[in-house]
Amino acid sequence: MTPRGFPAFPPGRARRPRTWWGTAWNRAWEAEALDVRPLRAGRRLAVGGHVGAITVSPGRIAAAVHDGDTEQAYATRVRVAPLGGGDWDRLAGEVAARAGHQAALLAGQLPRDLADVAGVPLLPGLGEVAPECDCPQWEHPCRHAAALCHQVSWLLDADPALLLLIRGRDARTLVPDGVAVPGDGAPAAAAIGRAEGTGTAAAEAYARVVPPLPPAPQPVPDGPTLPLLPPGADVDVDALRAAVAVAAGRAAALLHGGRTDATK
Template structure:
C-alpha cells in the first residue's frame, strides 16, 4: 500500500481534536504513556508548528520534530501494531453486508459502528503503540512522539478512514469491487492540511480528460414560428451579431410559447411584433 504524506500544520492555538475518532485516538495512545509531562510538552510542540510533514504508512507514522530550532530536528516515528488478517476478513465481511458502510468508506468516512458490529478493535490497545525518536530523552513517549501523535488526531478529524491505514491497510481494500461511489458532496473547508472532502470513486483521470478532443457543437436551434420581431443589434468586437440575434429570437419565441401554454388555449394571443423604437 502506498504511504500518504501530509504537509506540516501551521502554528496556531493549542487545539483538541474535534471529532469522535480524533478524540478516541488520543485516548488510545495516551493510555500507554508513563508520564503526563511529555504529553503536555508534546501538545505545545504540536500547537507551535514544530512537527514537519507527516508520512502515514501501514503501521507507521513518521515526521521530523524539533524544539524550536529547525536545524536540530529529530527523526520521530510511531509504530502501531497492524490488525491480523482474520480481523481484516471480519471487517471486509461487515462492509460487504452493508451498503452504507461502503459509501462511507468511499467518501473517506469511518462509521463508528463498524468496529462494534465486526468486533474488531480499530483503535490500538495497550502495548500496541511503540514510539521511536533519536532525541536523548527516555520518556515513553518523548515529547516529540507525543507532538506527532497529537497532530495525527487532527488528521483523523478530517480523514477518519486514515486510521485503517495506520492499522495496516487502505480503506478501499475493504470495499467490494464495483461498489458505487457516493454522489459528490458540497465542499467542506477546514483548518488542517486537507481542507476539503472529495469523492474517491472511480472516474476519468484528469490527464486523459484534458487530452480528449472537444466534440463539435450541436446545430443551432431552428427559429420558433411566431417569435417576436427583434430590433437590429449593433455590431461589436468579437460578437457574432447574427448568431446572437438568432439565439435571442429562439429564446423569445420559446418564452412566448410557454406563456401561451400557461394562459390556456382560450386566452388572447401574445403579441409578437414590437416596435423597436
C-alpha cells in the same frame, strides 16, 4: 500500499480533536504514557508548528520534530500494530453487508460503529503503540512522539478513514470488488448503486414504454350531500366538487363497512 503524506501544520492556537475518532485516538495512545508531562509538552510542540510533514504508511507514522531549532530536528516514528488477515476479513464482511458503510468509506468517512465490530478493535490497545525517536529523552512517549500523535488526531478529524491505513490497510480493502472509490473515475453515487445491486442505466430507463394511467376514480353511488362551493379565482369548482365527491363517497362507504374501488 502507497504511503500518504501530509504537509506540516502551521503554528496556531491551542487545539484539541473535534471528532469522536480524533478524541478516541488520543485516548488510545495516551493510555500507554508513563508520565503526563511529556504529553503536555508534546501538545505545545504540536500547536507551535514544530512537527514537519507527516507520512502515514501501513502500521507506521513518521515526521521530523524539533524543539524550536529546525536544524536540530529529530526523526520521530510511531509504530502501530497492524490488524491480522482474519480481522480484515471480518471487517470486510461487515462492510459488504451494509451499503451505508460502503457509501461512508467512499466518501472518506469511517462509521463509528466500526470502532469495535465483529470483535475487531480498530483503535490500538495496550502494547500496540510503539513510539520511536532519536532524541536523548527516555520518556515513553517522548514529547516529540507525543507531538506527532497529537497532530495525527487532527488528521483523523478531517479523514477518519486514515485510521485504516495506520492499522495496516486502506479503505479499498474493505470495499467489495467492482465498487469504485473516489479517484477511480466513477462517481460515488454510481458506485453505491452497483454495491446495492440496484439501479438502471439512463438510456434503458428512457427507452421504456410508459404504461397508460389507470382510469379516474368514480364517485360512490348514494354518496353524501356535498356543500355548495363558491366560485373563486383560478379554481375549477366542478373539478373540485368531483374530487370531494370521490373522497367523501369512499369515506362513507368505509364507515359503513363497505369496499370501494380503491380497496379492491
